[in-house]
Amino acid sequence: MFFGAPAKPMPEIMADAISQVVAQVPGIVEAHLPQCFIESEEEARQVLVIGVRRRGEIPRIAEALMGKLQLVFPPGQFIDILPFETGAVPDGVRQAGCQIFTGEKKAWWKVW
Numbered sequence: 001m002f003f004g005a006p007a008k009p010m011p012e013i014m015a016d017a018i019s020q021v022v023a024q025v026p027g028i029v030e031a032h033l034p035q036c037f038i039e040s041e042e043e044a045r046q047v048l049v050i051g052v053r054r055r056g057e058i059p060r061i062a063e064a065l066m067g068k069l070q071l072v073f074p075p076g077q078f079i080d081i082l083p084f085e086t087g088a089v090p091d092g093v094r095q096a097g098c099q100i101f102t103g104e105k106k107a108w109w110k111v112w
Helices: 012-023 055-069 091-095
Strands: 002-004 028-032 035-037 048-052 081-085 099-102
Touching: 002 091, 012 028, 012 048, 012 055, 012 099, 048 055, 055 081
Parallel strands: 048 081
Antiparallel strands: 002 035, 028 048, 028 099
């Protein structure tokens, strides 16, 4: 997978709506809307990359996020969601400069 800034970014109103949905889902630390190219695919597309605190939270967070995103997209339209632990978010995602959400980050000594 290769990430970069989108050649044709989605409309700003759509990105704002996605950002608002992401902000409603507890456990998401960061979210980005970069363009993603997968070698087996014919063309790149914009995806939603989320960073979460713990990998074990991904199923719960993804389910909540998908449910809420259905309200943003018209029927038959969707966006791919790529979840990572926040420390494992690929550098290319952050370097693309497409961050749409930053959650509260707790200091390492305040994790409880």
